[in-house]
Amino acid sequence: MSEALNVPTMADYVAKGEVPEILFWVGCLGSFDDRAKKVTKAIVKILNYANVKFAVLGTEESCNGDPAKRAGNEFLFQMQAMGNIAVMNGYNVKKIVTGCPHCFNTLKNEYPSLGGNYEVVHHTQLLQDLLNSGRIKIEGGSFKGKKITFHDPCYLGRGNGVYEAPREVMVNLDAELAEMKRSKANGLCCGAGGAQMFKEAEKGNKEINIERTEEALALNPDVIAVGCPFCNTMMTDGVKHFNKEKTVKVLDVAELIAQANDL
Amino acid sequence: MIGILIFILLFGGGSAFFLFNAGKVRRNILLGRDIDRKDRPAERFKVMTLVALGQKKMFAKPIPAILHLFLYAAFVITQIELIEIVVDGTLGDHRIFRPSLGGFYTFMISFIEILSVLAFIGTVAFLARRNLLKVPRLVKSELNGWPKLDANFILLAEITLICFIFMMNGADEVLYSKGLSHAQNLGDNSLGFSISSHLGPLLFGGMSEHALHTIERIGWWGHLIMVLGFLNYLPYSKHFHVLLAFPNVFYSNLNPLGQFTNLESVTNEVKAMMDPSFTPPPANPDQPMRFGAKEVTDLSWKQLLDAYSCTECGRCTAACPANITGKLLSPRKIMMSTRDRLEEVGKNIDANGTFKDDGKALLGSYITPEELWACTSCNACTEACPINIDPLSIITDMRRFIVMEESAAPAELNGMFANIENNGAPWQFPQADRLNWKNE
Numbered sequence: 001m002s003e004a005l006n007v008p009t010m011a012d013y014v015a016k017g018e019v020p021e022i023l024f025w026v027g028c029l030g031s032f033d034d035r036a037k038k039v040t041k042a043i044v045k046i047l048n049y050a051n052v053k054f055a056v057l058g059t060e061e062s063c064n065g066d067p068a069k070r071a072g073n074e075f076l077f078q079m080q081a082m083g084n085i086a087v088m089n090g091y092n093v094k095k096i097v098t099g100c101p102h103c104f105n106t107l108k109n110e111y112p113s114l115g116g117n118y119e120v121v122h123h124t125q126l127l128q129d130l131l132n133s134g135r136i137k138i139e140g141g142s143f144k145g146k147k148i149t150f151h152d153p154c155y156l157g158r159g160n161g162v163y164e165a166p167r168e169v170m171v172n173l174d175a176e177l178a179e180m181k182r183s184k185a186n187g188l189c190c191g192a193g194g195a196q197m198f199k200e201a202e203k204g205n206k207e208i209n210i211e212r213t214e215e216a217l218a219l220n221p222d223v224i225a226v227g228c229p230f231c232n233t234m235m236t237d238g239v240k241h242f243n244k245e246k247t248v249k250v251l252d253v254a255e256l257i258a259q260a261n262d263l
Numbered sequence: 264m265i266g267i268l269i270f271i272l273l274f275g276g277g278s279a280f281f282l283f284n285a286g287k288v289r290r291n292i293l294l295g296r297d298i299d300r301k302d303r304p305a306e307r308f309k310v311m312t313l314v315a316l317g318q319k320k321m322f323a324k325p326i327p328a329i330l331h332l333f334l335y336a337a338f339v340i341t342q343i344e345l346i347e348i349v350v351d352g353t354l355g356d357h358r359i360f361r362p363s364l365g366g367f368y369t370f371m372i373s374f375i376e377i378l379s380v381l382a383f384i385g386t387v388a389f390l391a392r393r394n395l396l397k398v399p400r401l402v403k404s405e406l407n408g409w410p411k412l413d414a415n416f417i418l419l420a421e422i423t424l425i426c427f428i429f430m431m432n433g434a435d436e437v438l439y440s441k442g443l444s445h446a447q448n449l450g451d452n453s454l455g456f457s458i459s460s461h462l463g464p465l466l467f468g469g470m471s472e473h474a475l476h477t478i479e480r481i482g483w484w485g486h487l488i489m490v491l492g493f494l495n496y497l498p499y500s501k502h503f504h505v506l507l508a509f510p511n512v513f514y515s516n517l518n519p520l521g522q523f524t525n526l527e528s529v530t531n532e533v534k535a536m537m538d539p540s541f542t543p544p545p546a547n548p549d550q551p552m553r554f555g556a557k558e559v560t561d562l563s564w565k566q567l568l569d570a571y572s573c574t575e576c577g578r579c580t581a582a583c584p585a586n587i588t589g590k591l592l593s594p595r596k597i598m599m600s601t602r603d604r605l606e607e608v609g610k611n612i613d614a615n616g617t618f619k620d621d622g623k624a625l626l627g628s629y630i631t632p633e634e635l636w637a638c639t640s641c642n643a644c645t646e647a648c649p650i651n652i653d654p655l656s657i658i659t660d661m662r663r664f665i666v667m668e669e670s671a672a673p674a675e676l677n678g679m680f681a682n683i684e685n686n687g688a689p690w691q692f693p694q695a696d697r698l699n700w701k702n703e
Contacts, residue, residue, distance in 0.1 A: 007701045026697075028688040037700040058698040062687030070640045071676050072555065072662030074526045076683060078533045109522035114530065154641040159521025185646055186323075189584040194640030198689055199675040202637035205589030212584075 005044050009058040010091045020055040022126075023093050025107065027100040028063050029229035035236065036099075036229035042258035043099055043123050049263055050135040054097070060087050066102040069110070071195035078114065081106070085116035095119045097126045099254070101156035101228045102193075108160070122156055124166040124227050124253050131172060141260035143173040146222040148256070149180055151212065151235060152187035153228035166227050166253045173260055178219045188212050190234035197230055213238025217248065224250045270352035270487075277491030284498035285506075288571060291609040295564035300514040307513050310651075315512040320649040324578070327392070330385040334421065337375075337382035338505065341428075344375050348487055357445035358435075361454075373457035376432065379425045380458055386421045393418075400577030405596040410575055413500050420496075424489040429466075431482025432456055434475045436463030443472055504574035508650045511572035514565050515651040520642040523659060528554065529667075555663025557626045559605045560618075562657060569652040570602035579644035579654060585637040592637035594644035594654035600629035601657060626661055635661050636673060 013020050024047065029036035047054050065080035088096075096118050098104040108120035121129075130136045148170060156162045163184045170177055182188040191201070191208025201207060213235055216224045224239065226232045229252075236250045251259075313319045318335070321328040347360050361368045392398045393414060406414075436459045438444040440452050453460050467475060497503045531543035556562050579594035580586050586593050604625045612618050626632075638658045645653050666672045672680070679689045687694040 005701055007698070009698070026700075028690070028692075031697045031700060032688060032690060032692045037703065040700055056698065059695050061697055062694060063683045063689060065683070067679060067689050068683055069523060070659070071672060071679070072659065072664075072666035073672070073680050074529045074554065074663055075533065075667055076680055078525065078529050079537075080683060080687075082533060082537060105519075105521040109519055110525060113525050154639070154643075155521045158642040158646050160519045186582070186643075188587075189639045189641035189643065191584060191588075191639060194638050195676060195679065196639050198679040199636070199673050201588075202585070202590045202592070202633055204585070204637075206587075208584045208588050208639065211588055 005041060006048050007044055008055050010055045010060070010093075011058070013055050014091070018053075019092075021053045022055075022095045022097050023088070023091075024054045024056050025064070025096050025098040025103050026056055026061060027098060027103045027229065029233075030099045031061070033229060033233070035232055039229060039232065039252040039254055040099055042252065042254040042263070043097075045258050045263040046127065046130070046136060046254060046261075049261065050130050052130070052135070057087065057091075062087075064103045064106045066106045067195045067198060069106070070193065071198075077110075081111055081114050081116065085111060085114060088116060088118065093118055095121070097121050097123055099123050099229070101153040101159070102230065105155040105159050122160075122162060122165070122227065124156070124169055125162065127169045127254065127257055128165045131169060136257070136261070138172040138257065138260050141173065141262070143175045143223070143256060143260055145175065146173075147176045147178055147220065148173070148223045148225050149178045149216050149219050149221045150183070150225045150227075150253075151180070151190065151216060151231055152184055153226070153231050154187070154189050154193050156227055157187055158185055166225070169253055170225060170256060173256060175223075178221060180215050180219065182215060188215065190228075190231040192230035192234045197233070207238075209234035209238040210241055213242065217242060217244060221248060223256070224248060225253055225256060226250060227253050264355070267353065267355045273487065273491065274349065274352065277495060281491075281494045281498070284495070287609060287613070288498055288503065290612075291605050292564050292567045292571060294560050294605070294608065295562050295567040296560075298563035298565055300565055303517055306517055307515070310515050310517070311509060311513045314515070314649070314651060315509045318649070320647075320651075323647070323649075330388050333378070333381035333385035334389075337378040340378055341375055343371060344428075345490060348483070352487065358447070358454075362447050362449060369455045372432070373455075376428070376456050376458040379428050383422065383425045386418050386425070390415065390418050400581040403577060403580060403593065403595075405580075405593055405599060406575065406577075410501065410599065413502075414575070417493075417496075417500065417502050420489060420493060424486065424493070427482045427485035427489060429459060429462055429482070430478050431486055432459035433463030434467050434470075434479035434482065436460050437467045437470070438472070438475050438479065440464070441472070443475070501573065501575045503571050504650075507568065507572040508574075511568055511652070512650050514568065516565075516645075516653055516656075520645055524656070526554065526663070528552065553664070554667035555665070556657065556660035557664045557668070558624045559601060559608055561664070562601070562625075562660060566653070566657055566660075567601070567605055569654075569657075570598050570605060572650055573598040573602065573652055575599060576649070578647040578649065579652070582643040582647040584639055584641060584643065590634075590637035591631070592634045594658075597630060597634070597654045597657055598652060601625065604629045626664060630661060632665060632671070634658075635665065638662075 026040055030040040062084055063080055064084060065077035069077035096107055101122055104120055104122045150166055189208060190212055224235050226235055232250060232252060239245050239248050239250055318332060321331055350359050351357055393401045435444050436454050439446060439454050442448060467478060534541045535543050553561055559567060575595055577595050583594050608618060611621060635658050640655060642655060645655055682689050682691055
């Protein structure tokens with residue numbers, strides 16, 4: 001294992017009298033879900049490697065409210081939002097990177113009218129910036145020649161028009177990027193959005209993640225790349241459903257970059 | 264003289280009845296809640312130019328886009344010929360603009376004729392796609408009955424209209440070449456239109472003068488009656504789309520698709536709860552205090568305009584992950600149900616003066632919770648709609664009603680809500696453990 005992760009909190013910065021460049025909003029899956037925690041660590045490794053002065057809220061972070069809002073509980077959403085905004089405005093937060101497109105969308109689009117005005121980027125956009133500015137470099141590495149297909153998260157792609165950042169980041173891997181027929185604006189949902197993650201699907205003839213995984217597997221990829229912890233769960237389950245977990249990996253874009261650099 | 268009288272009665276009556284019904288549609292749309300969609304006019308004109316006029320989103324599917332473009336162009340351009348029909352009809356003249364416009368007149372009518380042929384091809388292809396090829400999104404169950412009939416009826420009317428145009432111009436061509444047309448003779452021996460100058464002699468060449476005049480008149484009157492009939496059919500049909508598509512795109516949601524509205528009424532409540540010194544602004548007495556939507560009148564006028572603008576093409580439903588995997592949800596059906604219920608509410612108001620409770624509501628009587636809870640909020644439907652209709656906002660507003668007014672969310676979701684409320688995450692993990700991953 002690599003050396004211990006350096007994960008300062010906003011409170012640590014205040015104690016030192018310093019201000020971080022950016023707040024890393026980890027999110028609930030990123031904090032608690034075993035699979036998503038690995039992505040969180042990959043993001044941290046990259047931030048450490050690139051010497052980005054970042055901080056997390058740690059125990060002061062709370063759910064951004066997305067699942068409540070999509071499920072129709074506007075009341076609970078706004079309670080969460082106003083609580084989080086109070087904390088972040090207290091720290092005078094200016095810029096945020098999220099590890100999840102749902103947190104990204106909510107913080108970026110739905111917090112401003114409630115008093116939370118921040119520059120919010122998704123982690124693939126930050127990775128793109130770090131690559132473009134030369135703060136991280138990718139030296140070929142383990143994905144050279146591998147076939148990768150990217151599954152667009154709805155709240156990153158259609159929801160906010162971010163289609164190129166994850167793809168431009170992955171171009172640096174020297175891998176073959178194969179597109180599914182339903183990609184970018186036509187991308188098919190993994191099935192977890194709109195609070196579906198937290199309930200059984202309604203009656204139908206197929207699970208959405210099976211439909212989507214089938215489409216991805218038809219390309220015979222080595223890796224199904226994702227940019228969302230919800231998609232990660234759904235696609236991982238889908239790959240297991242087809243007993244392909246030995247040959248097809250489901251990896252977040254951040255993990256691809258971290259692994260390519262042996263971080 | 265009698266002809267002129269009949270014309271004026273027909274045209275005046277047809278127009279008046281249309282305006283009467285269109286006024287009812289407008290009244291129905293304005294039953295919706297207020298929403299500001301008049302901001303950023305420059306951006307709105309740009310979106311309307313690209314998406315409505317330019318058909319930008321249609322071209323995601325090139326084949327139907329080109330076929331639709333034929334009909335759309337023919338529909339718009341043919342209206343120019345209608346101007347002459349109205350003037351001729353009122354003055355008892357025939358081809359009044361031809362002597363003065365000369366070559367330009369020949370060009371315009373020729374252009375209209377070419378578009379009419381293309382529209383004919385498009386219409387036949389559309390009939391085939393619906394009835395022979397059975398394109399999946401055009402034969403889904405929510406179209407059974409009236410919607411399917413409505414679609415075919417309009418296409419057949421389109422074909423009839425085009426036939427009338429060629430009867431009119433074709434027979435007139437033959438008459439003109441014989442010096443028998445009522446059009447002023449300009450010393451040439453052909454009207455010179457691109458299609459009918461060939462088609463006319465081919466179809467009607469050997470006919471008697473009487474027969475030719477009859478065919479020409481049937482074409483002329485038929486054209487007029489079809490146009491007036493079509494116009495008056497629109498308010499009863501999904502084809503109101505041809506009139507509302509442009510304003511509907513103009514009033515589009517210009518925010519990122521992922522951004523949902525923040526309910527202001529909720530904001531006031533939450534602020535009052537968190538800050539005792541906050542005094543919420545007085546409630547608007549015109550709008551009942553209700554969170555979310557149970558009834559069409561709880562929706563915004565834009566959501567109701569969406570419902571009247573929908574032409575039931577089903578691109579939304581074909582892209583919907585829930586529908587693809589066999590769930591009950593169809594975004595198109597959400598729009599159809601909204602319109603059906605709004606029509607019913609409108610008729611109720613017509614009959615009773617004001618709305619009289621009929622024991623029904625959009626939620627329950629038309630749209631079931633099972634449909635609403637199948638949505639993943641992925642925005643595939645809004646992205647797919649060629650005229651920026653937003654079924655997702657209706658689904659969300661109805662979920663809001665179910666959750667905040669009825670507390671009737673699925674049990675698992677209530678569990679999720681409780682977790683967020685108690686420990687700031689949708690699962691039962693304590694907030695104090697949020698940074699534990701760092702050391703694992």
